Amino acid sequence: MFSGFMADTWTAVTIVAVIAGIVGFFVVLRDGAFAAHALPLGAFPGAAAASLLSVNTLFGLLAFGALGVAGIGRLRAGGRREVATALTLVTLLGVGALLLSLTTQYAAEIYALLFGQVLGVSRADLGPIAILGAVVALTAALAYRPLLLTAVAPELAEVQGTSAARMELVFLAILALATVLTLPVVGALLVFSLMVGPPAAARAFTARPLAALLLSVGIALPTAWGAVALSYATNWPVGFFVGTLSAGAYGIGALWSRLRAAPAPGRK
Numbered sequence: 001m002f003s004g005f006m007a008d009t010w011t012a013v014t015i016v017a018v019i020a021g022i023v024g025f026f027v028v029l030r031d032g033a034f035a036a037h038a039l040p041l042g043a044f045p046g047a048a049a050a051s052l053l054s055v056n057t058l059f060g061l062l063a064f065g066a067l068g069v070a071g072i073g074r075l076r077a078g079g080r081r082e083v084a085t086a087l088t089l090v091t092l093l094g095v096g097a098l099l100l101s102l103t104t105q106y107a108a109e110i111y112a113l114l115f116g117q118v119l120g121v122s123r124a125d126l127g128p129i130a131i132l133g134a135v136v137a138l139t140a141a142l143a144y145r146p147l148l149l150t151a152v153a154p155e156l157a158e159v160q161g162t163s164a165a166r167m168e169l170v171f172l173a174i175l176a177l178a179t180v181l182t183l184p185v186v187g188a189l190l191v192f193s194l195m196v197g198p199p200a201a202a203r204a205f206t207a208r209p210l211a212a213l214l215l216s217v218g219i220a221l222p223t224a225w226g227a228v229a230l231s232y233a234t235n236w237p238v239g240f241f242v243g244t245l246s247a248g249a250y251g252i253g254a255l256w257s258r259l260r261a262a263p264a265p266g267r268k
Contacts, residue, residue, distance in 0.1 A: 148209055198217075
């Protein structure tokens with residue numbers, strides 16, 4: 001489990017967990033779980049496009065992630081966010097279905113990008129993962145206060161000159177970059193579980209924003225590490241353990257919140 005070839009896996013999954021914990025805090029805070037589910041699925045067809053063009057998969061994911069952000073941002077201006085997200089998702093999935101039908105050399109990678117291939121991470125993958133992770137973390141740090149303010153008090157943010165619409169685009173851009181970073185490792189179908197389960201559990205344990213963000217990372221790390229260890233030991237898909245452990249973390253957080261809110265014995 002800790003042999004030489006696994007060193008790259010542990011490094012990659014650590015970076016992914018930290019970024020998922022950071023971005024997931026804003027996902028939960030801004031009620032963006034649907035977007036966290038839609039953007040990975042919408043970016044996934046970009047890998048098929050990259051295969052057709054014989055370029056690096058990362059470029060295709062970035063391009064379709066950008067299309068997802070642009071589509072949600074544009075359509076949201078004229079309607080509800082959920083509707084805009086859904087329309088963007090089905091459009092990108094339709095394009096993806098067409099692209100996949102045009103290639104016969106992509107089948108081996110489809111399963112890995114849908115369900116993750118963390119045990120197959122190579123040294124060459126670490127550079128792009130580390131660079132994207134640093135960009136996401138730095139952007140989130142710089143935009144922390146306006147993202148927080150527009151989420152909890154959008155009217156006050158507007159009065160102070162912070163555009164809620166602009167910060168929504170910043171949030172979507174951060175989410176898209178995090179998606180591109182985590183999708184090849186965790187898989188398109190389970191990216192959102194790592195971005196929602198641990199952060200939601202953290203919010204159940206504390207209402208303080210910075211403490212919740214740090215706790216989100218603190219829960220995402222053992223969740224990802226545990227998923228890798230269990231996958232290695234059982235040869236079961238890592239995505240199964242990511243989803244199960246994330247749901248378990250949220251369940252513990254929800255139970256803790258309920259127990260804390262319950263009246264003490266003898267009190268009405």
